[in-house]
Amino acid sequence: MASNRLAQFREFGKKIVAVGRNYKAHAEELGNKVPEKPIIFTKPTTSYLSQGHPIKFPPGCTDLHHEVELGIVVGKKGYQIPEEKAKEYIGGYFVALDMTARDLQLEAKKNGHPWTLSKGWDTSTPAGEFIEKDKITNPQNLQIWLKVNGEMRQNGNTADMIFSISYLISFISKYMTLEEGDVILTGTPSGVGGLKGGDVIEAGIGDVSKIKFSVDSS
Ligand SMILES: CC(=O)CC(=O)C(=O)O
Ligand SMILES: [Mg+2]
Numbered sequence: 160m161a162s163n164r165l166a167q168f169r170e171f172g173k174k175i176v177a178v179g180r181n182y183k184a185h186a187e188e189l190g191n192k193v194p195e196k197p198i199i200f201t202k203p204t205t206s207y208l209s210q211g212h213p214i215k216f217p218p219g220c221t222d223l224h225h226e227v228e229l230g231i232v233v234g235k236k237g238y239q240i241p242e243e244k245a246k247e248y249i250g251g252y253f254v255a256l257d258m259t260a261r262d263l264q265l266e267a268k269k270n271g272h273p274w275t276l277s278k279g280w281d282t283s284t285p286a287g288e289f290i291e292k293d294k295i296t297n298p299q300n301l302q303i304w305l306k307v308n309g310e311m312r313q314n315g316n317t318a319d320m321i322f323s324i325s326y327l328i329s330f331i332s333k334y335m336t337l338e339e340g341d342v343i344l345t346g347t348p349s350g351v352g353g354l355k356g357g358d359v360i361e362a363g364i365g366d367v368s369k370i371k372f373s374v375d376s377s
Contacts, residue, residue: 173340173341174204174338174341175204175206175207176337176344177228178345179200180193180346181194181321181345182320182347184349185346185348194321202278202279202283202344205281208286208372210287213282214285214372214373214374214375215280215282216260216375217283219260221262223261223353224258224260225305225312225313225351226258227304227305227362228255229344229364230253230255231251231324233250234249234339239333240337242325245329249324249328252289252292253289254364255287255344256284256360260283285370287368299323302316302364303316303364305361307352313347316348321346324343324345331343357376358373359371359373360373
């Protein structure tokens with residue numbers, strides 16, 4: 160993938176595939192069981208937000224949560240990719256927020272309904288710049304952190320993922336073709352929490368890439 164601009168993966172991106180509860184401490188902090196196989200959901204590409212634009216509360220939400228995640232950008236098309244070949248399909252990385260309307264999600268969970276609206280409204284996937292694959296030697300040993308108004312809220316390491324990036328690529332592609340520009344959000348570490356209008360979120364992967372977004376106060 161030649162360009163390092165966010166626009167590149169938005170343009171090519173066919174889908175955003177996200178993983179839930181991929182860190183034990185996060186599953187436990189919300190009182191959920193640690194999964195035995197990956198929990199997969201999708202988000203629309205209209206949910207992408209680039210820096211300089213505010214995150215909006217979706218209608219009916221009063222409990223908006225931050226979730227910082229390592230995003231994988233798929234570099235080439237593949238179906239039923241063996242785990243040992245999965246790394247060849249990584250095109251690059253980015254810092255992502257899987258913004259979640261926790262109250263809407265809890266209501267959906269209670270009723271056995273999908274999470275789509277609680278995870279997929281416009282502005283629910285703030286994303287940083289594309290990071291070339293070669294800039295990261297070991298994606299399974301990266302600090303992943305998030306601050307709100309300067310206070311550290313999430314501070315994890317991708318070494319603590321329950322399902323590795325290679326396993327996830329192989330697992331997801333058993334069911335659906337992955338295409339160049341698709342992205343995989345690999346789940347959030349513990350420390351998720353509520354936000355209010357005017358809050359400023361900073362997040363990053365070690366010192367490799369950093370993002371900054373504000374929450375709409377109108
Ligand atoms: C409970 C969740 O919202 C799951 C999720 O998105 C995660 O990253 O974990
Ligand atoms: Mg998430």
